[in-house]
Amino acid sequence: xxxVKIEGTGAYIPANKVxxxxxxxxxxxxxxxxxxxMEHLGRRKRYFISEDENAITMCQNAIEDCxxxxxxxxxxxxxxxxxxxxxxxxxxxxxxxxxxxxxxKLKNVKTAFDLNSNCTGMIxxxxxxxxxxxxxxIKKALVVGCFCITPIALWTDTVVYAxxxxxxxxxxxxxxxxxxxxxxxxxxxxxxxxxxNFIKYPKCGMSKVPLKAVMxxxxxxxxxxFPMDFIPGQWQSAITQILERNSLTxxxxxxxxxxxxxxxxxxxxxxxxxxxEEDNKYYFVGxxxxxxxxxxxxxxxxxxxxxxxxxxxxxxxxxxxxxxxIIVQLYEF
Numbered sequence: 001x002x003x004v005k006i007e008g009t010g011a012y013i014p015a016n017k018v019x020x021x022x023x024x025x026x027x028x029x030x031x032x033x034x035x036x037x038m039e040h041l042g043r044r045k046r047y048f049i050s051e052d053e054n055a056i057t058m059c060q061n062a063i064e065d066c067x068x069x070x071x072x073x074x075x076x077x078x079x080x081x082x083x084x085x086x087x088x089x090x091x092x093x094x095x096x097x098x099x100x101x102x103x104x105k106l107k108n109v110k111t112a113f114d115l116n117s118n119c120t121g122m123i124x125x126x127x128x129x130x131x132x133x134x135x136x137x138i139k140k141a142l143v144v145g146c147f148c149i150t151p152i153a154l155w156t157d158t159v160v161y162a163x164x165x166x167x168x169x170x171x172x173x174x175x176x177x178x179x180x181x182x183x184x185x186x187x188x189x190x191x192x193x194x195x196x197n198f199i200k201y202p203k204c205g206m207s208k209v210p211l212k213a214v215m216x217x218x219x220x221x222x223x224x225x226f227p228m229d230f231i232p233g234q235w236q237s238a239i240t241q242i243l244e245r246n247s248l249t250x251x252x253x254x255x256x257x258x259x260x261x262x263x264x265x266x267x268x269x270x271x272x273x274x275x276x277e278e279d280n281k282y283y284f285v286g287x288x289x290x291x292x293x294x295x296x297x298x299x300x301x302x303x304x305x306x307x308x309x310x311x312x313x314x315x316x317x318x319x320x321x322x323x324x325x326i327i328v329q330l331y332e333f
Contacts, residue, residue, distance in 0.1 A: 004130035005183035006309075006331070007140075007172040009302040010066025012058050013289065014047040014166055023162050026155070034162035042263035046165030046290025048150045055088040055146040058168035059098055062144055066170035074105040077172075079141035080112045081129055083121035083294050085201070085322075086148040087114060098144070111138065119259065120189075120321035121145055121294030123329055126171060130184040133175050141173045147293035152201060152221045160223050165290030169298035185330040188242045190234075192324060198224045199322045231265045235318050236272040238328045246330060248314070250274055253281065255308055259319040260286035260296035269318075294321075309333055 020038050027034050049058070059082060067074055082095040089097055095112040111132075117124040122145035129141050146168040153160040176183075203222035208214045235258075243249060250273040258266040263284045267277070275281055285300050292299060297317050301308060308315060310333060317329040 001178055001181060002134045003176050003178045003181065003183040004133050004173055005176055005333075007072060007174050008066055008070030009172070009298060009305060010062050010064070010069055010170040011295075011299055011302045012061035012065060012168040014049045014053060014058075016048045016050055017045055018048055018165075019045045027158060027162070030156050032156060032158055034158035037158065038162055040264065041163050041261065041291070042284060042287050043163050043290060044287040046163075046288075047167065049148060049166045053166075054151075055084055055086055055094060055148045055168075056097055056101070058148065058166070059084075059094065059144045059146050059170075060101065062146075062168035062170040063098070063102075063142060066142075066172055070172065072172055074102065075108055077106065077140045077142050078108055078110050079129065079132070079138045080106065080109050081125050081141070081143050082114045083116070083125035083143065083145040084114065084147070085116045085118045085121060085293065086146065086152060087116075088148075094146075095144075117294075117325065118321035118323065119261075119293045119296075120319050120325050120327045122169065122171070122298050123294075123317055123319050123327045124189070124321075125294075126173075126184070127187045127189070127327065127329065129173060133173065139175045143171045143173065145169050145295040145298060147295050149221075149293065154217060154220050154222075157221070157223055159225060160221060163291050165292050167289060167292035167295045167299060169295040169302060171298060171301075182332055185332055186242055186246055187327065187329045188238050189327045190238060190325065194324070195226050196323045198226045228262070228265070231262075231320055232268040232272055234326055235265075235269045235320070235328070238326055239269070239273060239316055239318060242316075242328050242330050248330075251279075252314060253316050254313045255304075255315050256282045257297045257300050257315060257317045258282070259291075260284065260289065260300065261291050261320075263287075294319075 201221040
């Protein structure tokens with residue numbers, strides 16, 4: 001049986017640490033406040049990139065962290081997929097640029113492309129790549145994600161600029177032949193485009209970005225608040241579906257990894273599944289990292305790798321993307 005497993009993870013977090021108090025002062029200058037929202041979403045601090053950083057440099061750093069920390073060899077990897085909705089380049093793809101920058105170290109890569117499904121990006125990327133590996137001759141792959149949000153956010157946006165942050169993450173995958181099903185077991189993806197009009201980047205559309213007549217703020221991210229209290233119910237439904245078709249119950253799962261957007265929504269999902277806080281099946285790292293889009297579930301996996309990565313440990317990884325879409329993955333170490 002062809003199984004795709006995670007060899008290891010890595011991350012890159014910028015050095016520029018920003019606390020709630022700093023953002024309180026920032027928004028006071030505009031006569032605004034985001035304090036209540038930061039508290040509600042469980043924020044304490046987050047990290048912003050510096051002027052000399054971008055999606056490419058962050059991805060490179062996350063790859064290097066993954067490779068060095070897990071004592072892997074870059075030359076063994078045959079596939080590189082970059083998952084981002086904040087790319088540095090459209091031509092060439094970010095994946096192609098990174099392969100070129102690593103030179104001889106990634107000389108054996110024969111498949112390289114970018115994938116954008118917004119905040120489901122890295123989990124969707126893992127879903128695409130593990131299935132690609134099972135259907136091809138690729139034995140080792142890197143899935144890299146980047147969320148480079150602060151350069152495109154409006155400084156007066158009390159949702160995005162207050163609670164989102166920059167980060168990159170990397171997952172190293174390998175194909176193994178085993179008698180038992182292991183690694184990536186199953187996944188469910190669903191789309192309901194009811195909220196497709198609430199978030200736009202660039203606000204003016206790509207065709208208008210080069211025009212001098214278009215004001216700079218029109219080329220940034222537009223985020224119109226919308227109700228998100230539907231998320232726990234939708235997650236619970238999708239998780240229940242994937243558990244039932246794999247003959248599992250919610251309590252059979254050792255750990256749940258959610259989007260780090262809202263601790264409240266994550267806890268409500270667990271409550272709907274019949275999981276209590278005392279079961280110790282869930283961790284929230286959004287207090288430290290902020291909300292880092294497609295990378296946030298992997299930041300959690302990376303941060304708690306020693307806790308999760310024991311043989312037989314079952315994970316549910318669940319997140320939501322703009323528009324909206326939901327993806328749930330079942331993984332067993």
